[in-house]
Amino acid sequence: QRASSPAPGCCCSPVHSRMVQTRSAAAQRRTLAQILPWPLYLPNLIGYVRVITMVAAMLESDPASEKAMWLLLLSLALDYIDGPCARAFDMCTQFGDLLDHYTDHVSMFWLVYITSTSTVNVAVNAAHAVVACGYMARCGHYFKHSSGGNFVTRLVEENNYFNMPAMLWNANTVLIPFVKMSYHIEKGLPQNDSTLLINIFDALGGLVTLSYTVAVCLPPDGRSRKGK
Template identity: 25%
Template sequence: MNGVRARRQAAAEKEKTAATNGNSNGKSNGHAAVAPTADDDYPHENIFLFWPNVIGYFRIILAIASLYYMPLHPRTCSLLYSISCLLDALDGYAARYFEQSTRFGAVLDMVTDRCTTACLIVFLSTAFPRWAIVFQGLVALDLASHYMHMYATLAMGGSETSHKAVDRSRSWLLNLYYTNKTVLFVFCALNELFFIALYLLSFSSPILQPSLLKPIVPDAVGNGLHAGAQINSSILRQIFANPHSAAALEMARANKMDSFWPWVLAGISFPVMAGKQIINVIQLVKASKWLAEGDVKARRAAGLPRRR
């Protein structure tokens, strides 16, 4: 009993001494001083106002403006959309220059890219309705491959792993695509250029002639063509838009364009666009296999499948 009392007295005296020291080192108002933490050594930062992210917000504004002009004003829309895409390279440079690389910025950049491209392809589905299934497949492949790749990177590589950190042993092509800035820029830029060229071609279809807006006077027999009739060409019908599709009359009336340069841009960018789709397929397959490998390891750790 005496030993227990002695230990209690010693503990009480120790607490009293600590309290006295705290009061003597505290402020004049009697409160004990709080030891500074490691966070106090750094200035407060607002991630949402980092320069790369501000550029990302500006990209979104330009993209929305381009969508507003998309149905009726191809030149204005193409200019705004192209600037938004080109700023994709600037935000990466700003992130490295200002040392402001963030996970929020990386996700914002990817989401902006996927959404703007999807919106443009959705418009192409209305402008070229016979090819809608192809455009729908491109949108699905783009979204699925990037989502699977991002999820597999976070789940298997860890939350600190960037989606651009692709090990060469998994895919040398994806490693080259994500680590070489020139290759990444060329593929992304020409991929968007191809869809912009198709968008401009939708305003230069030979089917969408201004004369379609004028009714044709019937001849003496009473025969005549109705406004909106198509040129009798099976090849043109397969390639170009139906005059009765969305915004076709406005295209014919106010926005008729020469098709030479859109065809040139489409021809130059098509091989790269096709290569980009191949990369999307590889990315989807590799991410799926990586997740499956993780599932096998998790099942073995859980003792599955159970031995009979």
């Protein structure tokens, strides 16, 4: 007679073995988070690398050089790793979250500062950086993590910033500056050279940046946020 297969709940079944392995891996991650001091959490180490690469780019004699561009790109690219890493290894900390957003806003202002010919655009982004950093210093968290908001903040933050106003904001603070830097490096154009179409999108993005800056300073309207 053919031997019967182990029951799914049996200690020797493949299903049970996989469950044990999964629990063991999860336990190891929790243990790692418990053993390491929070300054040495992997997401925070990634944050330190982000700061180092950002500062190194800012110290370049030519702020729009190829080396500076790749250093800034690396710093911003790591922004897409530290958050998932923190959640995967149960290493979310207030320090890491603030470090992440401080680095974001300093990087964004620097990109606008070195590539924009518009004094208004630079001033708007400087104000946004100051407001963002001041807000985080006072509240201990980023705008999006507050319990309330208003029409403008909800509009920009909807679907986790995947919407048209947020895209214009990102164009103004990140994408357009990098496009200008790439043309400067590859085509020899001035780092702040532009076209009418780029200027239009840049102006629209600057308007979103200004609106968002003002909106986060206003009291919440009592409605809950979506897409957090």
